[in-house]
Amino acid sequence: MDNRGRDLLRKIQKIKKDLVALGDLRPGSLSQQYNVCGKPGCRCKADPPQKHGPYFQLGWTRKQKSTTRFVRRPNLLAVRKQLKNYQQLQALVDQWIDLAIQLCELTLKQTKKK
Numbered sequence: 799m800d801n802r803g804r805d806l807l808r809k810i811q812k813i814k815k816d817l818v819a820l821g822d823l824r825p826g827s828l829s830q831q832y833n834v835c836g837k838p839g840c841r842c843k844a845d846p847p848q849k850h851g852p853y854f855q856l857g858w859t860r861k862q863k864s865t866t867r868f869v870r871r872p873n874l875l876a877v878r879k880q881l882k883n884y885q886q887l888q889a890l891v892d893q894w895i896d897l898a899i900q901l902c903e904l905t906l907k908q909t910k911k912k
């Protein structure tokens with residue numbers, strides 16, 4: 799294998815290592831919600847209204863099924879990290895695919911030469 803092939807292989811090895819090191823992960827995104835309650839005369843019905851919140855809602859879609867759930871404030875940091883790891887997973891897999899295509903193309907060309 800030539801230098802270019804070895805370089806591609808080295809980059810792929812690095813990606814595999816990074817994938818193994820990824821922590822908890824989950825797809826989705828966080829949004830902030832402001833709510834109105836049912837209590838008469840509450841500040842959320844004042845003029846202008848002061849709605850309750852923000853509440854943090856996590857939404858994700860998996861196998862064509864969308865789900866949302868509220869996230870309590872103490873869990874926000876952990877959830878943000880899980881979402882970031884999922885982004886990282888996708889970025890790494892994407893890079894791997896690009897490198898893998900190049901490597902396979904290189905291998906095909908070299909086979910032809912022989």
Ligand SMILES: [Zn+2]
Pocket residue numbers: 834835836837840841842843850
């Ligand atoms: Zn209220």
